[in-house]
Amino acid sequence: MIFKGLTFGIYPLSVAGTPFGLAVGPEDNYEKIQVALQDLRGTTKTLLPRNYLIYTKEWEAKMLSNADRYLAANLLGDLTLGCGDWTQQQEPAIELDNWLDFIRQIIKQYGSHLASLQITNEPNLSFMEGSKPYILQALVEGVIAAKRETLDRNLPLKIGFGSVPDSPMAVPDFWENLAKTGGKAFRDAVDFVGHNFYVDVFEEQPLDLKAITTSIEHTLRTLRDKDLRTAGIPASVPIRIAENGWPTGKNPVANIERSYEHQAEVLETVIRTIYTLRLELNISHYELFGLRDADSSKEDLFHQFGIMRDDYTPKPAYQTFKKLICELGI
Numbered sequence: 453m454i455f456k457g458l459t460f461g462i463y464p465l466s467v468a469g470t471p472f473g474l475a476v477g478p479e480d481n482y483e484k485i486q487v488a489l490q491d492l493r494g495t496t497k498t499l500l501p502r503n504y505l506i507y508t509k510e511w512e513a514k515m516l517s518n519a520d521r522y523l524a525a526n527l528l529g530d531l532t533l534g535c536g537d538w539t540q541q542q543e544p545a546i547e548l549d550n551w552l553d554f555i556r557q558i559i560k561q562y563g564s565h566l567a568s569l570q571i572t573n574e575p576n577l578s579f580m581e582g583s584k585p586y587i588l589q590a591l592v593e594g595v596i597a598a599k600r601e602t603l604d605r606n607l608p609l610k611i612g613f614g615s616v617p618d619s620p621m622a623v624p625d626f627w628e629n630l631a632k633t634g635g636k637a638f639r640d641a642v643d644f645v646g647h648n649f650y651v652d653v654f655e656e657q658p659l660d661l662k663a664i665t666t667s668i669e670h671t672l673r674t675l676r677d678k679d680l681r682t683a684g685i686p687a688s689v690p691i692r693i694a695e696n697g698w699p700t701g702k703n704p705v706a707n708i709e710r711s712y713e714h715q716a717e718v719l720e721t722v723i724r725t726i727y728t729l730r731l732e733l734n735i736s737h738y739e740l741f742g743l744r745d746a747d748s749s750k751e752d753l754f755h756q757f758g759i760m761r762d763d764y765t766p767k768p769a770y771q772t773f774k775k776l777i778c779e780l781g782i
Contacts, residue, residue: 477747
């Protein structure tokens with residue numbers, strides 16, 4: 453399939469996951485969220501909300517309540533189902549049947565309101581979902597179950613799974629093991645691969661704009677030409693940039709200030725680079741993390757990923773993102 457432009461999306465809420473728990477702040481204002489989303493997409497372009505539910509047996513009722521709230525607020529578009537509590541090292545093994553039933557229940561109750569369902573968010577990140585010994589089985593069987601449920605209900609719902617780039621923090625041999633665990637039924641069920649990556653965010657030294665472009669190209673070519681090929685996933689399966697952003701505030705490692713103005717410059721560089729690569733590497737979506745800061749009063753970058761402050765006043769990157777949706781979106 454040839455993509456004339458990018459399908460844009462954005463995480464519309466405020467809570468951000470970190471290796472240490474959650475970054476939180478003032479409550480979300482659903483009315484202001486809708487005003488911002490409509491302004492960003494204009495009258496002719498697509499901007500899908502991207503939201504998350506994190507499954508554990510103990511959290512199941514809470515997650516379904518969250519889904520109801522997202523539905524009422526018109527914030528169901530692209531939905532990701534994470535798996536397991538990464539903050540608990542002693543979490544018991546997953547009850548696989550319950551996990552698969554949860555996936556089926558999500559599709560039954562909300563599938564007609566969804567554009568896509570991503571099974572797992574960062575399964576090859578060693579301190580997040582990748583820390584769970586059951587994650588490959590949960591990913592593979594979850595994707596197969598989701599696709600079967602979607603077909604049984606005749607829903608035009610795309611099914612995929614998540615990933616992050618290779619790094620010292622990535623799970624070793626993830627793609628090789630996915631190939632061994634998956635098989636034909638899995639590969640046939642995959643409609644897209646979501647890729648989360650953050651350029652010039654966690655490095656100890658800042659990158660200039662040219663180095664950012666080089667890093668993006670390397671990341672995406674490695675995914676397409678090496679990782680997905682290793683897993684047996686064909687080039688016909690689109691890549692989605694499922695999480696990407698550049699926060700303001702201060703880098704807690706390098707102690708470098710990150711300005712509002714540079715956020716806009718980096719995001720424009722990132723998105724234009726991805727747009728240029730979209731045909732060659734079969735990239736269909738770009739989804740930004742995220743709309744607003746968790747807490748603008750806190751200087752660490754985990755609380756300042758937004759293109760708006762926590763009171764919904766825009767940073768310069770807001771207008772940049774709006775311009776790029778208009779120019780490059782579908």
